[in-house]
Amino acid sequence: MNFVIPSFAPAIPEITLLILASLILVADTFWSKRFQNATYYATQASLLVAGYLVLSSFSVEQVFTFNDSFVRDSFADVLKLFTVAISLGIFLFAREYLAQHRFMSGEFFVLGLFGVLGMFVMISANNFITMYLGLEIMSLAMYAMIALRKYDGVAVEAGMKYFVLGALATGMLLYGFSMIYGATGTITFPEMKAVIASGKADGIVLAFGVVFVVIGLAFKMGAVPFHMWMPDVYHGSPTAVTLYLGTAPKLAGFAMVYRLLYEAMPGLVGDWQQLIIIISILSMVIGSIVAIAQDNLKRMLAYSGIGHVGFLLLGVIAATDDGFSAAMFFIIVYAITGVAGFGMITALSRTGFEFDRVSDFKGLNAKNPWLALMMLIVMFSMAGIPPFVGFWAKIVVIEEVVKAGFTWIAVIAVITAVISAFYYLRVVKSMYFDKSEIQGPVEIISPALHWGVSFVAILLLALGLLPGSLIDLCYLSI
Amino acid sequence: MLTSYPILSTLIWLPIIGGLLVLFAGRNNDTVAKWLSLIVAGLTFILSIPLWANFNYGTAEMQFVEQIPWIPMFNVQYYLGVDGLSMPLVLLTTFTQVLVIASAWECIKERIEQYMGAFLIMGGIMVGVFTALDSILFYVFWEALLIPMFIVIGKWGGPRRVYATMKFFLYTFFGSVFMLVSFLYMYWQSGSFSILDFHELPLGMTAQILIFLAFLIAFAVKIPMFPVHTWLPDAHVEAPTAGSVVLAAIMLKMGGYGFVRFSLPITPDASMQLDWLVIALSLIAIVYIGIVALVQSDMKKLVAYSSISHMGFVTLGMFLVYDIVASHGTMEGAQLGMEGAMVQMISHGFISGAMFLAIGVLYDRMHTREISAYSGVVNKMPWFVMFAVLFAMANVGLPGTSGFVGEFMVILSSFKANVWYGTLAALTLIIGAAYTLWMVKRVFFGPVTNENVEGLQDLNKREFAIMATLAIAVVALGVFPAPLMEVMHTSVENLLVQATTTKL
Numbered sequence: 001m002n003f004v005i006p007s008f009a010p011a012i013p014e015i016t017l018l019i020l021a022s023l024i025l026v027a028d029t030f031w032s033k034r035f036q037n038a039t040y041y042a043t044q045a046s047l048l049v050a051g052y053l054v055l056s057s058f059s060v061e062q063v064f065t066f067n068d069s070f071v072r073d074s075f076a077d078v079l080k081l082f083t084v085a086i087s088l089g090i091f092l093f094a095r096e097y098l099a100q101h102r103f104m105s106g107e108f109f110v111l112g113l114f115g116v117l118g119m120f121v122m123i124s125a126n127n128f129i130t131m132y133l134g135l136e137i138m139s140l141a142m143y144a145m146i147a148l149r150k151y152d153g154v155a156v157e158a159g160m161k162y163f164v165l166g167a168l169a170t171g172m173l174l175y176g177f178s179m180i181y182g183a184t185g186t187i188t189f190p191e192m193k194a195v196i197a198s199g200k201a202d203g204i205v206l207a208f209g210v211v212f213v214v215i216g217l218a219f220k221m222g223a224v225p226f227h228m229w230m231p232d233v234y235h236g237s238p239t240a241v242t243l244y245l246g247t248a249p250k251l252a253g254f255a256m257v258y259r260l261l262y263e264a265m266p267g268l269v270g271d272w273q274q275l276i277i278i279i280s281i282l283s284m285v286i287g288s289i290v291a292i293a294q295d296n297l298k299r300m301l302a303y304s305g306i307g308h309v310g311f312l313l314l315g316v317i318a319a320t321d322d323g324f325s326a327a328m329f330f331i332i333v334y335a336i337t338g339v340a341g342f343g344m345i346t347a348l349s350r351t352g353f354e355f356d357r358v359s360d361f362k363g364l365n366a367k368n369p370w371l372a373l374m375m376l377i378v379m380f381s382m383a384g385i386p387p388f389v390g391f392w393a394k395i396v397v398i399e400e401v402v403k404a405g406f407t408w409i410a411v412i413a414v415i416t417a418v419i420s421a422f423y424y425l426r427v428v429k430s431m432y433f434d435k436s437e438i439q440g441p442v443e444i445i446s447p448a449l450h451w452g453v454s455f456v457a458i459l460l461l462a463l464g465l466l467p468g469s470l471i472d473l474c475y476l477s478i
Numbered sequence: 479m480l481t482s483y484p485i486l487s488t489l490i491w492l493p494i495i496g497g498l499l500v501l502f503a504g505r506n507n508d509t510v511a512k513w514l515s516l517i518v519a520g521l522t523f524i525l526s527i528p529l530w531a532n533f534n535y536g537t538a539e540m541q542f543v544e545q546i547p548w549i550p551m552f553n554v555q556y557y558l559g560v561d562g563l564s565m566p567l568v569l570l571t572t573f574t575q576v577l578v579i580a581s582a583w584e585c586i587k588e589r590i591e592q593y594m595g596a597f598l599i600m601g602g603i604m605v606g607v608f609t610a611l612d613s614i615l616f617y618v619f620w621e622a623l624l625i626p627m628f629i630v631i632g633k634w635g636g637p638r639r640v641y642a643t644m645k646f647f648l649y650t651f652f653g654s655v656f657m658l659v660s661f662l663y664m665y666w667q668s669g670s671f672s673i674l675d676f677h678e679l680p681l682g683m684t685a686q687i688l689i690f691l692a693f694l695i696a697f698a699v700k701i702p703m704f705p706v707h708t709w710l711p712d713a714h715v716e717a718p719t720a721g722s723v724v725l726a727a728i729m730l731k732m733g734g735y736g737f738v739r740f741s742l743p744i745t746p747d748a749s750m751q752l753d754w755l756v757i758a759l760s761l762i763a764i765v766y767i768g769i770v771a772l773v774q775s776d777m778k779k780l781v782a783y784s785s786i787s788h789m790g791f792v793t794l795g796m797f798l799v800y801d802i803v804a805s806h807g808t809m810e811g812a813q814l815g816m817e818g819a820m821v822q823m824i825s826h827g828f829i830s831g832a833m834f835l836a837i838g839v840l841y842d843r844m845h846t847r848e849i850s851a852y853s854g855v856v857n858k859m860p861w862f863v864m865f866a867v868l869f870a871m872a873n874v875g876l877p878g879t880s881g882f883v884g885e886f887m888v889i890l891s892s893f894k895a896n897v898w899y900g901t902l903a904a905l906t907l908i909i910g911a912a913y914t915l916w917m918v919k920r921v922f923f924g925p926v927t928n929e930n931v932e933g934l935q936d937l938n939k940r941e942f943a944i945m946a947t948l949a950i951a952v953v954a955l956g957v958f959p960a961p962l963m964e965v966m967h968t969s970v971e972n973l974l975v976q977a978t979t980t981k982l
Contacts, residue, residue, distance in 0.1 A: 365633075369505075369592070380625060385651070386618035392549075395614075395658070399552070402662045410662065414655035421651055425628070425644060433632045433640050468549040475551050 010063045010072035013053040013080065014120045020046040021113040028106035039106035040095050043113050044088060050116070051084035060476075064126060068188050071126040074477040075258070079123045079251050079328070086248045086335050087116050089456065093343040094240035096446045100351050101238065103149050111148075112244060115141035119252035125259055128177045128187040135173075135220070135256065138249060139166050145244065146237045158236025165219065165229040173216025179209030180265075189264035196267035210271045213260055214279070221253045222302075223309045224282035231294075234302035239349055239356060242298055243342035246305055247335045254331040257316060258324055258478075269319045276313050281412055283310030288420035297356045300423055301341055304382060307420055308334050314397040314413060318404040321478050326396040329474040333393035333463070340378045340456040344371070347449040348442065361427055363436025368443055372431045374457035381460045383424040384417050389463035396471065484544050485528060486558040489572065489605045493522050497598030504591030512583060515594035519575045522601065526572040529565055535964055538562070538972030540611060540674070548615070554671050557612040562969030563738050563820065564608045566962060567731055570827045571608065573951075574727045575601040577944050578720040581835055584940075585719065585842045586634060593634060596626040597720060604728050608735060613661040613671045617654070620732065624650060627721065627729070635716040642709075642716035649709040653699030656692035657740075663689070664744075677743045680981050683751075690748035693741045694756070701733025703756075703793060704763045707786045714782035715847075719838030722778065726785050726830035731823050734792045738820075742796065743976040749797065750978075756797040761902045763790030768909035772916070777840075777847045780917055781833045784873060787906060788826050788885075794903060795819030795888040799977055801895035809974050811894035816970050817963055818887025824962060825872075825880035825955055832869040832948040836862070839941055840921075843934055849917060854926035858934040863922045865937075865945040870918045872952045874911045880955035 008015060024046065028039045054077050062073040091109060098108060118138025125131035143166065147159030181187050183205040184195040195201055215226065222230040234242050261272055287307025294300040312334070315327025348355035348371075355361075365372035381388035384395075394417060398410045436442070444450040463470060496518030504511025534541055540559030548556040560568060578597055586593050603626075606619035624647055632643035665671050668679045681689065699706045710730075714722050742749055764787050771783035796819045799812035839862060840855070841847055856863040872879035875886070885906070893900030926932055937945065955962065 365589075365592075369589075376625075385625065386621045391618070391621070395662070396552075398659070399662045399665065402659065403666045407659065407663060410659050411656070414659055415652075418648065418652045418655055422644070422648060425647060428628070429632060429640055429644065432629055433643075466548075468547075468551065471549055471551050 006067065007063075007065045009057070010065045011070055011124070012057065013050045014117060014124070016053055017046060017050045017113065017117045017120060020049065021110060021117060024106075024113065025110045028110055031106070037095075039109050040091065043091055043109040046113060047084050047088050047091070047116065050120075051081060054080045054084070066130075068190070069127045069130045070124050072124060075328075076124045076255070078473060078477045079255055079332075080120055082332050082335065083116060083119050083123070083248050083251050086251070086339055087112065089339045089343065089452065090240075090244050090247060092452050093243060093339070093346045093449060096449050097238070097240040097346045097349060100349065102351065103238075105148070108145060108148060108240070111141040111145045115145070115244070116248065119248060122252040123255040125256075126189050128181065131256060131259065132170075132174065132177070134252070135170070138252060139170070142245060142249070145241045146233065148241070149238055152238070154236045155238060155241075158233045161229055161236075162233045169216050169219030169226070172212050172219065176209045176212030176214075176216055179205050179212065183209060189259060192264045193266060196265060206268060207271050210265065210268050211275065214272055214275045217253075217257055217260065218279050220256070221250075221309050221312075222306055223279045223313065224286045224306060227283070227286070227306045230306060231299045231302040234305075235296055235299045239298065239342065239346045239354060243339065243346050246301065246342055247338040250305075250331055250335050250338070254312065254327060258328075261316065262319070262324055266319070273317060273319055276316050277406075277409065280310045280313035280317060281409065283307060283313065284413055284416040285310075288416040291420060291423045294423070295358050297345060297358055297361075297427070298342075300358065301338075304420065304423075305338070307416060310416070311394060311397055311413060314401040314409065317406060317409065318400040320400070320404070322475065323397075323400040323404065325475040325478045326400040328478065329471055330393040330397050332470070332474070333389050336456065336463075337378060337381050337390060337460060340374075340453065340460060341382065343453050343456060344375055344378060347444045347446075347453050358427055358430055359437060361430045362434040362438075364431040364442060367436055367438075367441055370454070371442070371444070374454055375431060376428050377457045377460050379424040379427050381464070383421040385421070387461065387464045389460050389467055391464060392467040392471065485525065486542050486560065486605070486609045487544055489522055489526050489529075489568065490558075490602045490609070492525070492602070493518055493575065493598040493605075494602035496522075497595040497602070500591055500598060501595035504594065508590045511591040511594050515579045515598055516576070518598055519572075519579045519601065523572040523576050526569055529560065530569060530965070533562075533565060533965060535562075536968060538968045541565075543611075548612070552614075552665070552671070553669065554614045555612045556615060557672060558609045558615075559611045560609055562966040563973065564735065566820070566824050566965060567608045567728075567735060568605055570731070570824055571601060571604045571728050574723065574827065574831055577831065577835065577947065578723050580940060580944050581723065581838060582718075582720045585838070588634070593630065593718075593720075596630050597724065600626045600630075600724060604724075604732070607732055611673050613664075613673050613676065616673065617658055617661065620654060621651070623729070627724070630721045631713060631717045634718040635721070637716075638712070639716040642712040645709045646713040649699055649706065653696045653706070657696035657736075660689045660692040673739065676740075677976060679744070681745065683747060683982060686745040686748035686981070687751065690741060690745040690752060693736065693745070694752075697733040697736035697741065698759070699733070700736065701730055701789050701793065702786060703759045703790070704767060704786070705759075707763070707767070710786060711779050711782040714785075714834075715776060715778050719834060719841065722782075722834040722838075723831045726782070726834055727827040730785065730789055731827060734789065734796070734819070734823050737793065737796050738816075738973055742973060745981075746977050747980050747982055750800045753797045753800045756793050757801075757899065760790040760794035760797070761899065763787055764794065764906045765902055765909065768906055768913065771913045772909070774913075775849055777837045777849055777917065777921070778834070780849075780913060781830065781837065781873075784833075784910065784913065785826070785830050787910070788822065788830075788873075791822050791885055791888045791903070791906070792819045792826075794892060794899070795822065795884075798888075798891050798895045798899070799974060801899075802891065803978055805896075806894065809978070811891045812974055813970060814887050815891030815895075816974060817966055818884050818891060820884075820966050820970065821880075821955075821959060821962060822884030822888060825884050825952075828948055828951045828955065829869060829872045829879075829881055832865075832945070832952065833873060835944060835948070836866045836869060839937065839945075844930055849920050851928065852921040852931060853924045853928060855922045855931060855934065857926050858931060859936045861942065862937050862945070865949055866922065867918060868949055869952065870914045872956070874914050875907055878953065878956050880952045880959070882956060883959045
């Protein structure tokens with residue numbers, strides 16, 4: 001028996017992240033109150049290191065390692081880079097929030113960093129086991145983050161809910177994995193693709209497997225009809241955690257969809273396409289209609305997130321390279337917009353006061369026209385109105401679904417976009433046309449946060465005016 | 479030719495950047511905001527004059543073209559150009575902008591820098607709509623316009639402004655998304671987003687009908703046509719004066735422009751098949767909405783309904799071509815109708831703008847637009863009434879004013895198509911006269927019965943200048959419309975050829 005030492009090079013960013021995160025975890029228990037920001041800075045530095053390592057190994061060719069269980073390709077690199085960039089933003093916004101709400105604890109950052117590690121692993125997964133491993137690393141970190149404020153009943157309930165439903169979803173996914181493994185005899189994606197293409201696998205077992213995998217994916221992504229946890233969890237979590245939940249993991253979730261459905265099972269497109277069409281339409285419709293009734297902005301953004309998942313799946317329905325590229329562009333834009341939106345709530349929240357109801361935004365323009373303008377950009381970008389980048393995100397996925405011959409789905413999509421415009425407009429309406437209910441000025445105290453929020457919002461405009469390079473990047477990386 | 483400097487980009491970006499500048503420089507300093515805006519708007523208008531001066535009348539080709547790749551992956555281009563159909567609309571936009579900025583001088587007190595900035599940005603975006611030759615670029619401008627208008631109506635509007643502005647936004651957004659899907663479909667067919675490539679694209683009958691209907695929804699909401707017009711009276715009544723002027727004078731024209739730029743050349747066969755639908759809706763608008771205007775008690779609402787009725791002439795004139803060609807086998811009358819529609823658009827831009835400005839002048843003084851609140855204004859504001867009556871006469875279509883030219887051409891051409899069309903269309907001369915003159919009588923003439931009217935001041939110099947400028951425009955276009963028609967002539971001919979050449 002000969003043991004070949006695998007090449008570690010493709011996984012250097014993950015390995016480094018693991019080591020750094022573990023070190024910070026240990027160090028955090030020893031850092032006294034005097035260095036309370038040390039964990040934060042160490043976390044940001046680790047992210048930068050990981051980002052640098054990804055960037056320095058960037059190349060277009062695919063590299064497999066660890067017995068083909070792990071892959072490094074340009075798709076993974078691009079998503080990892082954006083995961084890092086978005087996480088940097090998340091931690092920046094979260095720090096002030098945690099300090100304001102007096103539960104500044106190193107755990108948040110350490111768990112967050114482990115979550116990022118999980119996302120990295122998911123993005124690079126090339127077989128069922130690695131995918132599962134990455135998913136669980138990420139999910140476990142998030143369960144704990146939600147319930148971090150252990151005296152807050154709502155947050156603990158949200159954590160509980162997320163844990164139970166997340167475990168259920170994982171179960172579904174594993175069940176699907178086992179069926180597909182049974183039918184194909186392999187857990188590695190490229191081999192699975194070959195076996196399915198050869199037609200030797202049992203079609204019925206595969207079909208059942210696909211159904212369970214799609215259910216698991218829909219659960220994790222928060223697509224209708226498996227979306228019920230999302231509004232409660234988004235709402236119940238401390239806003240800094242919602243900011244985390246609602247943005248970076250979406251990229252990993254998309255990677256999971258891409259790897260499982262397109263890289264492993266393109267031969268079963270006839271089976272999963274039908275399911276995805278139904279899920280996509282339901283998500284867009286329910287997401288856009290139910291959001292209208294929400295007064296809490298976090299809940300509203302949760303439903304808006306459900307609607308956005310429906311849009312993301314439009315690119316998946318197309319089941320082509322271009323379709324997935326469009327979906328990738330869409331999800332990156334959505335994550336950036338999410339950082340801006342949740343970031344704004346985080347930045348405006350004060351000690352003992354969550355700035356998260358739509359009515360809290362009343363009269364913001366009169367009190368702080370700059371912040372109102374930034375929020376306006378975020379809302380219009382989410383609604384998909386040009387010249388903001390959200391428009392391009394929607395247009396590329398709709399274009400792909402039209403190209404695939406489903407013009408009727410495109411029509412449903414644009415109608416839901418109009419419906420959802422209503423509730424984004426409501427926020428703008430509150431800011432510009434209503435009288436404020438809040439005494440005193442509304443401002444962001446920390447200049448770093450102020451400029452951070454402004455930077456992300458202006459980025460939405462800049463990318464909207466010149467979306468070419470980001471679109472190119474997504475299309476070249478698949 | 480002045481091809482060396484990108485004149486169209488200048489006309490788009492100068493006001494947009496100027497508007498952003500006003501937003502920042504004018505904060506806490508109203509004087510800076512006002513003068514900076516006026517200077518930017520004036521400069522934009524002056525810079526737009528070379529468009530006319532250097533315009534080549536002999537060709538239907540696009541002129542002053544600018545073309546740079548924007549999103550190479552999708553073959554989306556930053557592609558601008560004007561022909562005889564769009565050039566007058568660009569000038570109308572830059573011209574109206576100056577008046578709009580000037581009109582807001584004293585009446586807006588709250589956050590004037592945001593108000594002025596919004597209007598400057600709107601001006602640039604509207605030029606973009608009329609000059610974009612890439613459908614996605616067109617769509618970007620088309621939708622982007624909603625944002626500043628949404629804010630303007632919602633922030634500075636009347637008591638029901640929030641309802642009106644939401645309705646305005648959602649109606650027009652709803653209309654245009656179908657247009658977007660059509661663009662994507664045609665891109666999938668042709669591999670290009672260029673509008674000129676869409677003109678050449680062969681399309682089957684089913685596809686044409688679906689695309690035509692998608693366009694119809696988009697443009698019908700915008701122009702607006704019966705029965706999707708209901709957002710317009712609400713938006714007008716609640717909008718501040720300048721908002722109404724931009725809505726009526728320019729935004730409605732975007733719908734009409736859409737028909738000539740997209741519907742007729744891209745889906746000629748579907749247009750031929752469904753022309754009865756547009757004509758029927760236009761005639762309903764002309765007659766029925768005219769009657770609705772009769773019973774209005776709010777001046778702005780009256781003029782808003784009158785706008786819908788007048789825009790019915792535009793769509794009528796555009797879609798007469800198929801009936802004329804069918805019954806006469808010649809394009810001659812059709813040319814008259816189409817040019818009439820185009821002239822009507824420009825003329826309505828002046829007249830409706832002027833009417834709303836005049837109502838704004840009264841509103842600034844009395845803070846009411848109820849017709850019954852006024853009587854005998856002429857005794858206190860003779861100069862104002864002189865202008866207002868001139869504009870009212872133009873609205874009725876009095877010969878010698880611009881309102882006459884377009885309506886007359888369309889009516890003439892509709893008689894050529896079908897006697898009944900002509901008769902119904904001509905009815906508007908009576909109905910229009912009825913509602914306009916009745917309002918004039920009740921508001922301006924008669925004894926002064928109200929002490930508020932007693933205290934009215936006549937026009938100040940600024941208002942006088944605005945009114946006089948518009949009066950000159952209305953009369954000049956009325957007595958000498960030839961230059962405008964010359965500009966359009968070749969392009970209209972070309973359009974008619976495109977509209978009558980089958981793609982099947």
